[in-house]
Amino acid sequence: MPSPHPKLSHRPRRVRFQQTSNHPKAEKAGKAELQPTECNSVLRFIAPILLLGFAITNANSKQPVDNPKEELLTLGNGTAKIGIDRAKGASITHLSWASYPKNAVNGYDPGRLIQQSYYAGRRLDRQSEGQHKAWSPWSWNPIQGGGVGSWARVTEFKRLDENTLYGETVPKLWDMPDEEAEALMHQWIRFEPAMPNTIAVTCELIARRQADDRWGPANRSPQEIPATYFTRNFDTFKMYEGAGKWSELSQKPGPPWGNTKATRNAIACFEKSGQGVAIFSPAAATWNYGPHAGGKTDDPLGGPCVHIAPVARVLLGPRSTVKYRYWLVTGTESEIGRQLEKLWEKYKGERIQLSE
Secondary structure, three states: OOHHHHHOOOOOOOOOOOOOOOOOHHHHHOOOOOOOOOOOOEEOOOOOOOOOEOOOOOOOOOOOOOOOOOOEEEEEOOOEEEEEEHHHOOEEEEEEEOOEOOOOEOOOOOOOOEEEEOOEEEEEOOHHHOOOHHHOOEEEOEEOOEEOOEEOEEEEEEEEEOOEEEEEEEOEEOOOOOOEOOEEEEEEEEEOOOOOOEEEEEEEEEEOOOOOOOOOOOEEEEEEEEEEEEEOOOOEEEEEEEOOEEEEEOOOOOOOOEEEOOOOOEEEEEOOOOOEEEEEOOOOOEEEEEEEOOOOOOOOOOOOEEEEEEEEEEEEOOOOEEEEEEEEEEEOHHHHHHHHHHHHHHHOOOOOEEEO
16 A cells, blocks of 8 residues: 555555556555655556555655554564564564564555555545545555554454464554554464474454445455565565576566566565565465665665565455465575475465355
8 A cells, every 4th residue: 555554655655456547556656745655555456456555655755654662572483583563553563584683574654564455345535534635536445554644453462372473453444544444353473383484474354344335245356465565675576486496576666566477476575685585375366566766775664665465356345254374484595495395385275265
């Protein structure tokens, strides 16, 4: 989503979910009046799915939403460390590893982070109710991190055991300054057994809308599974091809983002020393990726960032429950590649679970 994921200021916001050609998120994200750094959680799709990510706000603009005091809960094993923040919707706000001890996650505003983001229903103009003009008209878009002007509320936040973090969140609607979605999000995080540099994340959305609400019945919409934003120095993008082989992807700063299919459903971003992080999302159909703004800053709260989002279409209705799983793998190309081979063999057939 665009910077209005409070991404509006310096951070790239999620690219807005563009459902018709007359709602170019790319164009709005670049409007001087908005100055959105909206490289946030919203993806951009190139084609019908063109703008599924967060729109990006001007990287030189003021930060849209104040960053709250950190309330971090972490899980580490000496090789990798991951953390979720109660103050930011229990989204993943920290990822580091032995060979890269800095935080690699961009948390400029509610639209960045590593988080859940969903789209459903009709695009509505609700400016008379306070909807942000940069995200109008907009579909039903619950965001784990929060809305364009506020962070989401967490109702459960705990360590289930020595190897599992859990959070329950009441998400915000991205297009509104402070409106909670009629939904709940759950998230479980643990290390993959016998793979110390690999983290498994299970996500669940429970929609609680009224069947006859203004957004209407179920429609097959593109979903980010998940939306991820990393610091700007991780600007070399590579797709894993299998058997230890990688192919480099080239993309100018966006949004719009680059869009591709991934042979093994894994794309990684690397910094200059060769350290990187890969996302393996076996249910993905296509992938959005690319840098936002210039420079190579490693500041987790900086406006410039990089974005990767696996995308799948889901028939998401007013009372749907959606559940899926993805993995984060850290290290060098060879270290990541070895683990991706194992993940592919075990989970390549895994798909999104959808129920009503």
